[in-house]
Amino acid sequence: MNTDSTLCFHCAEPCPAHSEFQINYRQVLHPACCAGCQAVAETIISSGLDQYYTQRQQPADRNTPLPAELLEQLALYDDPSLQQDFVHTTNGNEKEAALILEGISCAACIWLNEQHIAKLKGVTSVSINYSTHRARIAWDDSQIQLSAILQHIASIGYRALPYDHARDEQNWQKQRKTALFRLWVAGLSMMQVMMFVVPIYLAPAGEIEANWLSMMHWGSALLTLPVVLYSCWPFYRNSWRDLRHGRANMDLPVSIGVLIAFFASLYALITDHGEIYFDAVSMFVFLLLSGRYLELKARRTAGAAAEKLVKLVPTFAHQLDAEHSLHEVAVSRLNVNDRIVVKAGEIIPIDGVVLGGSSDVNEAMLTGESLPVAKTRGAHVTAGTANLLSPLTIEVKHTGNETRIAAMVRILDQALSQKPRLAAIADQIAAGFIFALLIAAAATYWYWHLHDPIHALPITVALLVVSCPCALSLATPTALTASTGHLAQLGLLVTRANLLETLAKVSDIVLDKTGTLTYGEPRITRTIALNISSETALAIAHSLEQQSEHPIAKAFLIEANPAPVSAAQQVQKHAQGGLSAYIDNQYYLLGSIAFIAEHIQQALPSEFEPYLNEGSMVALSDGYTWLAGFVLADHLRHDAITTVAQLKAAGFELHLLSGDQTSTVQAVAQQLNLQHAVANATPESKVSYMQSLQQQGKTVLMIGDGVNDAPVLALANVSIAMGAGVDIAHAAGDMVLLNNNLSCLPAAFALAKKTQIIIKQNLLWALLYNLAALPLAAAGLITPWLASLGMALSSLLVVVNALRLLSRQRRH
Known part of the structure; x- marks a missing residue:
């Protein structure tokens, strides 16, 4: 027995030479000053973490058994309302919390906490940043509660508190x-x-x-x-x-x-x-x-970069009650389906849908796009963006840790x-x-x-x-830190900072078509005007479709209104696939070819026939004659041609992989001047194509929508998932392209190479x-x-x- 020492083996505080409290460490008994230090040391050793005592740089804090009062306080952290500000539900019962650890003094403390927490049943992942002492812990709420995790952290002499930006600042x-x-x-x-x-x-x-x-x-x-x-x-x-x-x-x-x-x-x-x-x-x-x-x-x-994103979201919002009165409330108190008003010049505090008003929103801090984006009824808005022109009434969809900006912070923090x-x-x-x-x-x-x-x-x-x-x-x-922050401003989130090294070595880029190079939804590709001008036909269709929630209506609503027309009146939705309404006392029909043919006596115009195979046809009629036809099809993004040309000019070899039919894929390849295009590609054939490129010594980057491309994205040396409209925390890919903005890719590659230089x-x-x-x-x-x-x-x-x-x- 080691009875000569008068210092506690755990905390190095003075203790009696013949202390009644002993710690059995590697077959040798060491003195402890109290039952608390003995309990903590036994917990560490019995958990298989005794290496801590060889790694630590200074003695651990003196510890005492957890008092009942502290246990009661820790139990409060299981309250869902209290967790709202710092706990994120990722999938089902899986939750993730951002915590600040107190008592950290060296790298051994980080190692001990990570190992100790990771051994807890139900904990799926834990990572601690030594420079910030910020911990991210994910656990299955059906197997272990947050309070239990906090108690286990406290049992080895440390304290964990919810991450607070104000405290960090x-x-x-x-x-x-x-x-x-x-x-x-x-x-x-x-x-x-x-x-x-x-x-x-x-x-x-x-x-x-x-x-x-x-x-x-x-x-x-x-x-x-x-x-x-x-x-x-x-x-x-x-x-x-x-x-x-x-x-x-x-x-x-x-x-x-x-x-x-x-x-x-x-x-x-x-x-x-x-x-x-x-x-x-x-x-x-x-x-x-x-x-x-x-x-x-x-x-x-x-x-x-991450701290700047946190600061974007305001603390208070103007809530609109049932009597249409505005009240100042904390953003953390807002619930889904609540209504708020964001005035001109204010920052939008939540993710939501515009219910009323029309304005321009600056999304540069999230997407890197400097031009304002028009927002009208039905448009989605994101927390952290700035309302520029006029008030918007917004219905709350996500707040706090559920917003896209919170997911961005988590990804940046992880990287x-x-x-x-x-x-x-x-x-x-x-x-x-x-x-x-x-x-x-x-x-x-x-x-x-x-x-x-x-x-x-x-x-x-x-x-x-x-x-x-x-x-x-x-x-x-x-x-690497500076480069990661700049990429986030451009609209590209990096999940691991060391990917920049691989990104700078990319030789080949594999592109998916649907949802990547194209919008992945119907857009108006051609307008065939017969008895009126194209501008007037589009304006009438735009007015009619404002009253519709059909997916096809979006194709008309996203187009700028080319001519001034009155709002549609007496709008009726027909089960056959169309709308009818009055505009300036004139009756109009808008719908499929079959719908219009049922309501008028004229045969299908010959002008429509050459374009029936280009996509879906929507026609406009006054109830007597065919006025216009609109061809709807998935088409290239506005920045696809320019981006592909810049990437080719930079020396990258580009490949198009798509599950679409050959004629469609070849048409896109011809528009983009791509030499390598594969149609009718299954997930298995995409994986084979990727493997063949890598066997030739190529460093391959894959860009896809992150859904059906998940296998090939995982196989690529570097992968980028399109991030608009999905939970970016779950998007497949090493990087996430916010708002599907392809135009930032050339700058991202240039920045990666500049970073290596x-x-x-x-x-x-x-x-x-x-x-x-x-x-x-x-x-x-x-x-x-x-x-x-x-x-x-x-x-x-x-x-x-x-x-x-x-x-x-x-x-x-």
Whole structure:
């Protein structure tokens, strides 16, 4: 039995040497200070998670058994009304929650929580972002309740709270202010120290009397003390945590350099022997913190895509009650089928359908499309978009976590929480480089101590500082984060950030037809006017179909009204497949060929016959004669031809795969000038076609509607699912194309290639800088303050270079 230790094995708090509470860890008994720590440790060990005690960087928080009051509070989280703001129902009983974990102090804490939560029956997935401490947990509500998950988290010494954007923003502001204050302390110290040392540097030797010289040096020491004890504290803390874990991080060389320079200067001041570097300490800490602060803000800018989407949705809405009065209510209190009014200039807070009014809506933040979109009765609107012109009355369909913008946030959060392959490799290189740097520093000090002892210390400090591989670790993640955020603004959601590397290598693009290149719904492709103009015929049909909810009516309603006509009156819907109504006291019929033929005596006009096979024919009549015919068929999206031409010009090989008949597919291929087109393709044949391309060494991207194309989308190297009109959280594909906007694809490919270029630039610069700085510092050609400036600028350079990915590219 280990009875010599007086520290608790779990929390490292003092406990009696012969404590009655014991923890059996790997066949050895260790003391525990209380029953709470014993219970937590036994829970961890019995769950097969004892590796936590070898990975942790600092002792766990002291824990006590969960009080009844806390258990009651946790049970409240099972209330559906309370879950509305932070829990999303994904499928049936499957739910997903966004939580903030408290008590996280190191990577071992992340590992422990992920492993412990994942072992719970009913939990389907768990991922925790170390930088934000934000956890996403999915579970089957029929097997385990949220309160039980929270209790299990609390049982190992942590606390989980619902993710709150306001709390996250508050934490960021606190972090920013603390960093700024540490910078201010270092800057003030540097300026005051320089007031003492500049006269020393400028005055001839012996001019300043010894007592005044000593006073000025002691003043410099006292003014440098806040820098060493306060401004540099994060460096010490981070270095110590990693050292306890057997690792060396990028703050370790900085910590060693600061402490060596300060205490060596203090020793020289006390013994009156050696060089004094208080001015160098304060200056290089100030320069380093300046670079870190700018880097902090730059990384916040690069990773703000999800937070920007959260901020889009307002907190309050104007609810319309049964008496048609407006009341200000919280958006979280709205229910499905409630009615709200969104005034001109306001942000739409929910997903819904327009019941009244007509306006333009700016959807640029969601789709990347800068042009406003007209919204009239029956149109769908999305939370986070801006109403521009006039009030809209909207029926609520989805709120909170059920909205499309909430799904976007979940996808972005998931993508940004993953560690890309290049970033992991860079971190491994950086970790090894730090150990090599410490060995090089020791060798440098030994060499200079033998040959020029008075310069050994400043040269070693400069070497430690200038070669810190901060830029190497920042090179990849900052670029990928910025690129992912820019793609979201273009209208392309990336589910995994490391897909950008594959996207940049794509050689072939496989396109589905229906719902991808075409609208996947009837559109007016041809108007055959007989006794009236085409504009008047379309205007009359538009007026008639405004009263219809038939799917074909949408083909007329989405067309702009080409001529002013009065509203239809006395509209009747006929079972035979048509409408009748009066417009300006004139009787009109609109419907299928068979419907019109039943109501008039004239034979089908010969002008209609050549186009009967192009699609469905809808005819217009005044009850006596045929006035016009409209051919309805699925046709190409407005941006398909331009997008395909741009992709071909960029060097991609394009393939069209469709289950439609040969004549239809060939017509589309001819319009798009595609050389590779396959018709009558089954899901199995699409998979075979994809496999044949990949066997030829091609890197293939598949674009489909995410429904019947799911197998081939899963097989592709990269897949993009069309996202309009479906739950984008469930859309098949590695990426989701919001609002089916094909025009953003060329820019997305260009951005992916630019991302790889910038990553390579950053890595090359970071490697060259460190390889060049190391011998220069070892040779004594770099002073400590110049070393700190070089390291800060090096880190800042890679971040600023990555921020170039946020700039909007010109849309063609």
